[in-house]
Amino acid sequence: MVRTRFAPSPTGYLHIGGVRTALFNWLFAKKHGGQFILRIDDTDAERNVKEALQPILDGFRWLGMTWDEGADVGGPHGPYYQSQRLDRYQAAVKTLLDKGLAYWDYAKPEEVKAEREAAEKAKGSFLYSRKWMAETPAQRAALEAEGRKGVVRLKMPREGTCRFHDHIRGDMVVEWVTEQDHVIQRTDGSCLYNLANVVDDHDMKITHVIRAEEHLSNTARQIFIVDGLGIPRPEYAHLPFVAEPGSKNKLSKRKIAQYLKNPDFKKVYDHGQAIAQKIGLTTSADTFNPVIVDFFREVGYLPDAILNYLVLLGWSLDDKTEEFTREKMIELFSLERVNSAPASFDPKKLFAFQERYMQRLPVEEKTAMALPYLERAKLIASPPSAEAKQTVMEIVRAAGDRIKTAGDVLDYADFFVADDQLAYDEAAFEKRIRKPPEAVGLLRKFAERLSTASAFDAASLEKLLQDFVQAEKIEPPQIIHALRVATTGKAIGFGLYESMALLGKERCVARISLARGKA
């Protein structure tokens, strides 16, 4: 049984790089009919774990990446919170100590630091002198009598090599001398990552450790612990980093200000910000930006589009295939085809996937996604009336591909504002209504025809307008542009006839008259 895991720390938000790592774990487990475990790395953050964890769990659930065991759902190999597993870690420390593979050390931090700096000055590699190592209870007592506090360190071999196979990097060989006597238990009795990780993975029966490249250098020391504990080694696969837009630096949530200088990143960010503002979301760039999953959820992206983009970040099937449903992803994913070079995150390309997925979504589903945005912007009642739903569906249908994320429906807010509250795009008004000498007159004449029109559907309106154009001996654009600005307030939008049909006769006539008044 294949078992993989992802172990986020409760930081309050779900990072896109983490999702990519989790996705590969999830995919690998599903592909092999295995299980995916969500463990929580909360060793140092005891406070507000619940609040800081919720957005992460919500994010994964929204993306549809469910876990078989772990936080919230429990399971037979818990607890799944590291903060609740201290006894397990201490037991492992004791085993290592008993086997002589770890030792009590009473050096003060500054004493070790001094040794390290001396080694660096001599341009050599650092190796702790083990000067304050205590091998017997008597030695311990003596050092403690001096007022020293003990930590437990790994007694790493100083000759020979550690060999292991990595599914992505191939065969790895690490000289043991290059490894330090890493601390595994602090003076306060708490344990460190390398130890906790190994213990948890074993207790939770993890078969494949699939994680980011930053852990490649941690692997040898973890293998030392694994072997020392006499437990079986898991398989390893170290994924390349997800890098910043346009660079090879590791993607970080702390550098948003810098990413915003990237035009592609900024475009996606601005698009999301505009929507957030319209629905009254208070946001700050630190917590609401295209590096955080919640951003995409709030702006109305599709989870499938995000997953499809993410699976391609470091993995590919061949030279052509780019689109994968969840089922196909699971079927076709393999570690063998994971790239070894870092991949930089490109929100523009993610957006392109979003567009494609949105285009294929049935109108009913798009409408269902769009309604909450109009409700939150207070443009329609909440819950919406059947009539409002119908109108929104017609707008969504008419808007077609223009609605790229669900929040884009807010571009058509002018259908919901009162006629006398309609805001006009000044530049467009000037260009299409005030400036052309014939515009106002044409609008007046056309409004007259409109008010006597018997049918008000798009096709009839088109006919009506064509007849008008012929009668007046003008070109269609002369009246079309003026009409669009007069009825919607804007120079851009979907088909004019559809717009007018949606507005209905009375509102069209009223808006034209109001516009003439302002001209």
Place this chain on the structure above:
RNA sequence: GCCCCCAUCGUCUAGUGGCCUAGGACAUAGCCCUCUCAAGGCUAAGACAGGGGUUCGAGUCCCCUUGGGGGUACCA
């Protein structure tokens, strides 16, 4: 400093010694379509980091350099 990993268009990538005058996608530019804006169609521009080898032949194998990243914590 020391140890380790990585290197194909701006970006994601295909490429596992001859099929590569390097293919696809996003982005970019131009044209077409057109009531605006999208969408769509067509076209263009755009890469093997550099230097040495090995080989009949190298993007593909080896070495060096350069660049990027990670580790070297009583962080994860």
